[in-house]
Amino acid sequence: MEKLLKKRNGKIKLTLRGKEAIAGYLFALPALIGFFCFFLPMVIESVSFSLHNMEVTADGYVLTPAAKGGLEHYIRAFTIDPEFNQMLLEAIKNMCINVPLIIIFSFFAANLLNQKFAGRAIARSIFFFPVILTSGIVLGLESSDLLVQAASEAEMNSDEIASFLNMARFLREYTNLPAGVIGFLSNAVNGIYDIIIASGVQILIFLAGLQSISSSLYEASNMEGATGWENFWKITFPMISPLILVNSIYTIIDTFTNETNEMMSAIKTTIFSDVKYGYGSAMAWIYFLAIGVIVLIVGGLISRKVFYYDER
Amino acid sequence: MEKMKKRHRRMTPARVANGTWKVIRGVIIIGICFIILQPLFFKMSAAVMSETDLYDSSVKYIPKNFTLDNFKMAIKGMELKTTMLRTFLLSGGVSVLQLMACLLTAYGFARFRFPGRKLLFGCILFTMIVPPQIIMLPMFMFYRFFDLLGIPSAVSGSSVNLINTAWPYVIQAVTCTGFKNGLYIYMLRQFFKGMPRELDEAAFVDGCGKFRTFVQIMLPSAVPMMITVFLFGFVWQWTDNFYASLYLPTTKVMATSLGSLAASVYSQYESFGGSMNFISPGFASMMNNTGVIITILPLIVLYLICQRHFIEGIERSGIVG
Numbered sequence: 001m002e003k004l005l006k007k008r009n010g011k012i013k014l015t016l017r018g019k020e021a022i023a024g025y026l027f028a029l030p031a032l033i034g035f036f037c038f039f040l041p042m043v044i045e046s047v048s049f050s051l052h053n054m055e056v057t058a059d060g061y062v063l064t065p066a067a068k069g070g071l072e073h074y075i076r077a078f079t080i081d082p083e084f085n086q087m088l089l090e091a092i093k094n095m096c097i098n099v100p101l102i103i104i105f106s107f108f109a110a111n112l113l114n115q116k117f118a119g120r121a122i123a124r125s126i127f128f129f130p131v132i133l134t135s136g137i138v139l140g141l142e143s144s145d146l147l148v149q150a151a152s153e154a155e156m157n158s159d160e161i162a163s164f165l166n167m168a169r170f171l172r173e174y175t176n177l178p179a180g181v182i183g184f185l186s187n188a189v190n191g192i193y194d195i196i197i198a199s200g201v202q203i204l205i206f207l208a209g210l211q212s213i214s215s216s217l218y219e220a221s222n223m224e225g226a227t228g229w230e231n232f233w234k235i236t237f238p239m240i241s242p243l244i245l246v247n248s249i250y251t252i253i254d255t256f257t258n259e260t261n262e263m264m265s266a267i268k269t270t271i272f273s274d275v276k277y278g279y280g281s282a283m284a285w286i287y288f289l290a291i292g293v294i295v296l297i298v299g300g301l302i303s304r305k306v307f308y309y310d311e312r
Numbered sequence: 313m314e315k316m317k318k319r320h321r322r323m324t325p326a327r328v329a330n331g332t333w334k335v336i337r338g339v340i341i342i343g344i345c346f347i348i349l350q351p352l353f354f355k356m357s358a359a360v361m362s363e364t365d366l367y368d369s370s371v372k373y374i375p376k377n378f379t380l381d382n383f384k385m386a387i388k389g390m391e392l393k394t395t396m397l398r399t400f401l402l403s404g405g406v407s408v409l410q411l412m413a414c415l416l417t418a419y420g421f422a423r424f425r426f427p428g429r430k431l432l433f434g435c436i437l438f439t440m441i442v443p444p445q446i447i448m449l450p451m452f453m454f455y456r457f458f459d460l461l462g463i464p465s466a467v468s469g470s471s472v473n474l475i476n477t478a479w480p481y482v483i484q485a486v487t488c489t490g491f492k493n494g495l496y497i498y499m500l501r502q503f504f505k506g507m508p509r510e511l512d513e514a515a516f517v518d519g520c521g522k523f524r525t526f527v528q529i530m531l532p533s534a535v536p537m538m539i540t541v542f543l544f545g546f547v548w549q550w551t552d553n554f555y556a557s558l559y560l561p562t563t564k565v566m567a568t569s570l571g572s573l574a575a576s577v578y579s580q581y582e583s584f585g586g587s588m589n590f591i592s593p594g595f596a597s598m599m600n601n602t603g604v605i606i607t608i609l610p611l612i613v614l615y616l617i618c619q620r621h622f623i624e625g626i627e628r629s630g631i632v633g
Contacts, residue, residue: 004427020424023522027420028432031497034487035435042450043442051447083567117334125619126345132611133352138551138570138604177367196347249441250495257443264445271449284446295441296461 025148031131038129050074050281083266086289091256091263095294098195099251110206111236124207131200194220198254202247209243210236240305245302249295256291263287359383359602363594382602389577390569390603393610396610399550399566402478407545409485410493411538417488418500419526420593423512452558455480480559491548491555496541503537504530506631539621548613566607574599 004018014022025032051062051070077084113124132138219234226234257264267287271280359382361375378564421433444451452475459471474480484490488497507530515525554566554579560568569576574596 015351017425021426024420024424024426024429027526028417029420030486031417031436031488031493032432034413034484034489035432035439038454038483038487038489041445042447042454045450045453046447108385109344111391112337115337117337117341120322121343121344125616126348128346129615132347132351132542132551132615138608146375186386191345193351196344253441253443264443268448277449281446281449288442288446291443 054277073279106202109203143201192279209240213239241306355601385577386602395564403549406481406485414496417495422501424502536621543618562602570603573603
């Protein structure tokens with residue numbers, strides 16, 4: 001780091017670098033205030049709630065330390081609550097299935113949308129449309145709506161489609177893939193709608209990445225006689241790999257914090273309907289730590305393979 | 313020329329493969345578009361059906377008894393005029409404020425070197441990873457017993473209750489702690505990083521201050537990106553019912569009134585001259601579909617207006633850098 005201050009004529013003055021630093025802090029001020037005055041204290045408070053029992057009084061609240069050295073709520077979540085472990089595992093399992101599918105689909109879709117064809121502008125607007133459709137209450141209503149569910153089930157059950165869609169049975173009969181792979185594939189086919197509507201932002205990020213790859217790379221490789229297939233694996237894929245990392249992490253967080261996620265609604269009910277503040281906070285923190293560990297593992301694994309064009 | 317044309321028509325294997333791919337691509341794209349739009353068509357048709365059509369299995373998409381009663385009931389049940397105006401002001405205000413705050417922050421992180429920059433940017437990204445649900449209780453408590461730096465209690469003797477006001481939203485927007493603000497800062501920072509430094513330097517040589525450079529040189533070229541962030545912020549705010557149910561428990565905004573639409577129409581049902589003993593699932597679902605259509609209609613209009621800039625913004629964002 002260069003010097004921020006200098007001495008001239010016995011007075012301490014800012015150097016050019018020092019002025020730049022001050023300007024930087026000033027510009028970033030909104031977020032810095034937000035983080036240190038609002039966000040961080042709230043995070044700390046939330047941890048302390050999870051270690052205490054809380055009583056709400058007329059003008060404030062009283063905290064008393066929870067039993068077992070403050071860890072009562074955490075212990076209870078793992079050993080006493082019959083549903084917590086199951087919900088946690090379920091959430092992790094769903095994530096493991098959905099995240100790769102969403103990434104693959106959105107990468108594929110972004111590649112499609114990046115090609116030239118008639119009606120591309122319309123197709124793009126429709127592909128980004130789920131960003132609107134899947135936000136907040138609209139998605140929440142969708143998943144609880146009886147009629148929509150009934151309709152989609154009816155479609156699935158009508159004869160012609162069923163025989164086509166019942167891929168699991170088909171695969172089991174005609175191939176000898178392991179059961180896990182068959183389950184994964186049939187999940188992908190049956191959940192195609194959920195996957196498509198969860199991919200809006202990811203497609204967007206991938207598309208932006210594809211657009212920013214310099215066309216001179218492709219020109220040079222075409223000149224050398226490379227095929228489209230080679231171009232894809234040798235140019236597109238490495239250049240886009242940092243975004244696979246970004247998208248994976250975004251998707252993991254998005255699926256975990258989704259409105260329709262059972263765990264999230266369980267935490268909300270525990271806190272606001274059952275009025276168990278301490279226990280709800282403990283549940284939330286266990287859940288967040290689980291997310292954090294998964295994000296770290298996935299991030300670590302992917303970032304080892306990520307290729308950076310110019311190291312900065 | 314003549315020769316060229318002839319060669320153009322010849323069926324080489326590469327040409328066949330290319331044509332086949334075009335057909336397959338078309339089918340895939342149309343299929344995906346259909347999957348995305350189908351629920352919307354379904355909702356549209358359910359919204360203009362009468363309830364008897366709903367149970368009639370011969371009715372698929374085209375209703376036998378076309379009616380606009382659902383819309384009338386839903387509009388009344390949602391108190392549409394006031395609710396929509398309120399939501400519009402709230403969403404518009406919040407997204408403009410957070411856009412400004414995020415722009416400033418993003419520019420600061422993109423252009424200036426200062427001690428601890430990487431760590432602080434890590435902190436910003438951290439806010440993106442922590443789901444708001446985790447800190448919702450402290451957030452509620454903070455604004456319920458609002459006492460920033462002890463000023464309110466020094467003035468009026470006790471803490472102030474900011475629940476059911478727009479203040480929590482404003483404070484969150486101005487300090488970049490609102491919904492997905494980390495993502496916006498990240499997107500904007502990537503954009504500003506991609507702007508050539510020569511621009512700043514030229515402005516500096518011409519005696520332009522740092523803030524003025526930002527406003528007069530950086531912002532005009534960031535317009536597509538700003539529209540993108542504004543659109544995201546507006547849409548997510550419009551349909552958000554997490555913060556709405558937390559901060560505005562008794563004030564109706566679009567998202568919360570949509571959630572309770574079937575129940576509130578049911579309670580007013582007699583004023584429509586009908587009688588109902590219970591909320592049938594079909595009726596609830598019809599109301600939901602109608603409500604969703606009403607709710608997302610303004611968003612679709614906004615999306616179509618911004619669409620060109622939106623896609624341009626994405627193309628130029630260069631998030632990859």
